[in-house]
Amino acid sequence: MAKPSKADGKKHVDCRYCQACGGELCAGFTPELARIMASHNAGGRKIKAGDDLFGPDAPSNAIFSLVDGWAFRYILTEDGGRQILDFALPGVVLGLPVAGPAHTFGAQALTDCIACIIPHAVLGPLSQQHPEIGLRLASLISQDRSLAFDHLTSIGRQSARERVAHLLLELFIRCRAQWPGCRTEEMHLPLTQEHIGDATGLTFVHVNRVLRELHQEGIAEFHYRRLRILDPDKLVDVAGTNRDLAAAWLQERPLGDKACIAAQLHLASHGMSAGPGLPSSSWKSRDMPVSGAGRPSR
Amino acid sequence: MAKPSKADGKKHVDCRYCQACGGELCAGFTPELARIMASHNAGGRKIKAGDDLFGPDAPSNAIFSLVDGWAFRYILTEDGGRQILDFALPGVVLGLPVAGPAHTFGAQALTDCIACIIPHAVLGPLSQQHPEIGLRLASLISQDRSLAFDHLTSIGRQSARERVAHLLLELFIRCRAQWPGCRTEEMHLPLTQEHIGDATGLTFVHVNRVLRELHQEGIAEFHYRRLRILDPDKLVDVAGTNRDLAAAWLQERPLGDKACIAAQLHLASHGMSAGPGLPSSSWKSRDMPVSGAGRPSR
DNA sequence: CGGATACTTGATGTCTCTCAACTAGTGTGG
DNA sequence: CCACACTAGTTGAGAGACATCAAGTATCCG
Numbered sequence: 001m002a003k004p005s006k007a008d009g010k011k012h013v014d015c016r017y018c019q020a021c022g023g024e025l026c027a028g029f030t031p032e033l034a035r036i037m038a039s040h041n042a043g044g045r046k047i048k049a050g051d052d053l054f055g056p057d058a059p060s061n062a063i064f065s066l067v068d069g070w071a072f073r074y075i076l077t078e079d080g081g082r083q084i085l086d087f088a089l090p091g092v093v094l095g096l097p098v099a100g101p102a103h104t105f106g107a108q109a110l111t112d113c114i115a116c117i118i119p120h121a122v123l124g125p126l127s128q129q130h131p132e133i134g135l136r137l138a139s140l141i142s143q144d145r146s147l148a149f150d151h152l153t154s155i156g157r158q159s160a161r162e163r164v165a166h167l168l169l170e171l172f173i174r175c176r177a178q179w180p181g182c183r184t185e186e187m188h189l190p191l192t193q194e195h196i197g198d199a200t201g202l203t204f205v206h207v208n209r210v211l212r213e214l215h216q217e218g219i220a221e222f223h224y225r226r227l228r229i230l231d232p233d234k235l236v237d238v239a240g241t242n243r244d245l246a247a248a249w250l251q252e253r254p255l256g257d258k259a260c261i262a263a264q265l266h267l268a269s270h271g272m273s274a275g276p277g278l279p280s281s282s283w284k285s286r287d288m289p290v291s292g293a294g295r296p297s298r
Numbered sequence: 299m300a301k302p303s304k305a306d307g308k309k310h311v312d313c314r315y316c317q318a319c320g321g322e323l324c325a326g327f328t329p330e331l332a333r334i335m336a337s338h339n340a341g342g343r344k345i346k347a348g349d350d351l352f353g354p355d356a357p358s359n360a361i362f363s364l365v366d367g368w369a370f371r372y373i374l375t376e377d378g379g380r381q382i383l384d385f386a387l388p389g390v391v392l393g394l395p396v397a398g399p400a401h402t403f404g405a406q407a408l409t410d411c412i413a414c415i416i417p418h419a420v421l422g423p424l425s426q427q428h429p430e431i432g433l434r435l436a437s438l439i440s441q442d443r444s445l446a447f448d449h450l451t452s453i454g455r456q457s458a459r460e461r462v463a464h465l466l467l468e469l470f471i472r473c474r475a476q477w478p479g480c481r482t483e484e485m486h487l488p489l490t491q492e493h494i495g496d497a498t499g500l501t502f503v504h505v506n507r508v509l510r511e512l513h514q515e516g517i518a519e520f521h522y523r524r525l526r527i528l529d530p531d532k533l534v535d536v537a538g539t540n541r542d543l544a545a546a547w548l549q550e551r552p553l554g555d556k557a558c559i560a561a562q563l564h565l566a567s568h569g570m571s572a573g574p575g576l577p578s579s580s581w582k583s584r585d586m587p588v589s590g591a592g593r594p595s596r
Numbered sequence: 597c598g599g600a601t602a603c604t605t606g607a608t609g610t611c612t613c614t615c616a617a618c619t620a621g622t623g624t625g626g
Numbered sequence: 627c628c629a630c631a632c633t634a635g636t637t638g639a640g641a642g643a644c645a646t647c648a649a650g651t652a653t654c655c656g
Contacts, residue, residue: 075451078538083451096440105447127433131425134432141439142394148446149403153373153381155454156499160644192602201454206644208604224602224653240376458612490634504612506636522621522634 047071047113049190054095056106062119064095069113070190074198075105084199086147087171087191089178093140110190155201158240163200164210165238168220172229189227196222214238345369345411347488352393354404360417362393367411368488372496373403382497384445385469385489387476391438408488453499456538461498462508463536466518470527487525494520512536 044067047053053064056076066088073085073094085105088094094107094115127133154166168189175187193211197204215221219235221228229235342365345351351362354374364386371383371392383403386392392405392413425431452464473485491509495502513519517533519526527533 073447075447077451077455081455083454085447085450096436104444124433128429131427131429131432134429134434134436135422135425136432137436138394138432138439141436141443145439145443145446146402148443148450149371149373149383152383152446152450152453153375155450156381157375157379194602203645204603205605205646209644212604492634501613502635503614503637507612510636 045115045117047109047115049109049111049113051109053107053109053113053115054103056104057102058106060095060103060120062095062117063093063123064107065093065116065118066090067114067116070110071107071113072110072195072199073105073107082198083201084195086144086151087199089174091178093137096137096141096144110195151199160200160202160206160210161213162238162240163202164196164207165214165220165235166241167196167200168222168227168229169235169239169241172227185229185232187227188225189222190225192225193222343413343415345407345413347407347409347411349407351405351407351411351413352401354401356401356404358393358401358418360393360415361391361421362405363391363414363416364388365412365414368408369405369411370408370493370497371403371405380496381499382493384442384449385472385497387472389476391435394435394439394442408493449497458498458500458504458508459511460536460538461500462494462505463512463518463533464539465494465498466520466525466527467533467537467539470525483527483530485525486523487520488523490523491520 047069049069052058053071054060056074068090070090071088071092071094073088075083075085077083087110088107095103123133123137127137150170154163158166171189172187175189192204193207194204196202197207200207202210211222215230217234218230219238220230345367347367350356351369354372366388368388369386369390369392371386373381373383375381385408386405393401421431421435425435448468452461456464469487470485473487490502491505492502494500495505498505500508509520513528515532516528517536518528
């Protein structure tokens, strides 16, 4: 994935191999436009797990399209707390232009990452020639916003138990949408319980207790970066997720009702992928793309 | 404001009188483009206080630019709860295109409202001819997102006291940015304590207790839809707001530091407006634009 | 294998919710 | 201009969810 084009020293990411192009920034663009986007790519930067893609006070001057790896966006509070705003899977576009001169949030890599960087400066002229870019950006930010609204509702109106279930389900569904070839109910989730706490507005101690509960009840298990969905139906139930939100997560693939989500998960666990399945050997390399931390075990 | 152009029966809003054009959708557009936008306006719809501009399950097929009045976006949870996502002042654009076919949220009028409606169907072709529209939309949604991120952080990481102070401060600052002529520390805020609760993830009972506290401590007072900032500095302090967020609220008008916010508020209370002040008689009509509920008293 | 990180568990405290009754303010219709 | 009904706000008591503090154990990774 994201093989460097031509020479290794050359920093351009070859969009033909860019996972990000599957679903996000360049999706649906003509090959010509995709090529143009690639030519404006300032570099396929590698970011190590734990490092910031950009800090909370960094100027907002470029688009980061996450080609490979996991990341999250966060805000630091004045009293030393951290709120995780959302998690970013490959294909997600971070660091979109904002109103002010700087972001109010930062983005940090959870695993080693590769990001495709397009300076804002080229966006204006580029979108003049290719108007679809503006609308594409609007659509991407709109997805961010939907997710943010969803988290807001979860944190504001759900119990700890529901919030944690909600987050696990969200990440599981997004993962499956991202890697359709992955046909297992067990996945690598490069988070700590502290990340879950910071995303759900809880302490990691309490997250731990909630996870124990969910495990004891046979609903889901999360332990040292491995997530197992034990009972999809119950999980959907506890998460209190409505079908619309799930549909939004699945991006352009609306579901009929809640049962459908569970059905999807069942399909997953029973190895009956909906789309044309990838060879089973390939899920590993796609699910755990780049980092050492991304390895299932060793 | 928003006088119907030409005949009263004709539904078009004359953009020359549209407050919304001051800061949002059409801001910075050439007069020609503004005229084109106006010509695509499907009608200046009036919505009564308490009615939905669009419901949570309504198809997402048009842009609602709020010309006059207050509104809020919300999500209803499965267990009958409501989460208010954000409040919309005149100029805000609601109902932007989303990824899926329907919104996952609804929008409800707090006061009588006038909205300018532009069908999504015309956006594609229009943005082909006028590429700046796409980027403008992206920028507007990005502002939504910033606000959502901010609320997320407040709900996830602040105490009840801080959350309420934070919301009051946000609304106060946004109001002042909206109506620069308004030079008083007392304003009309068409909310109930229940709205505040639903926005901050608290019960209205607890909101009430927090408001009593803030009042007793001489920080702020909110009572029957009137907000009074008693001590701007303390309020900023309690809200735990950092300058970046405040700058984002003030849209394109970044502040130096926290003291600046307080300074702004002081200016407000002392009648020293920064910009070219409006005649003092005009603030009333601008602050309480349309509705009966919007009247200071009678 | 050893240090560092992540996870686990218990005891205790507190913030916020729930339930319930009551009061104040608003707006309508006479 | 007043009375009434309705909505919004107020207050108290008690319970529960979650945080905090503190000490331990498991897992990872070099």
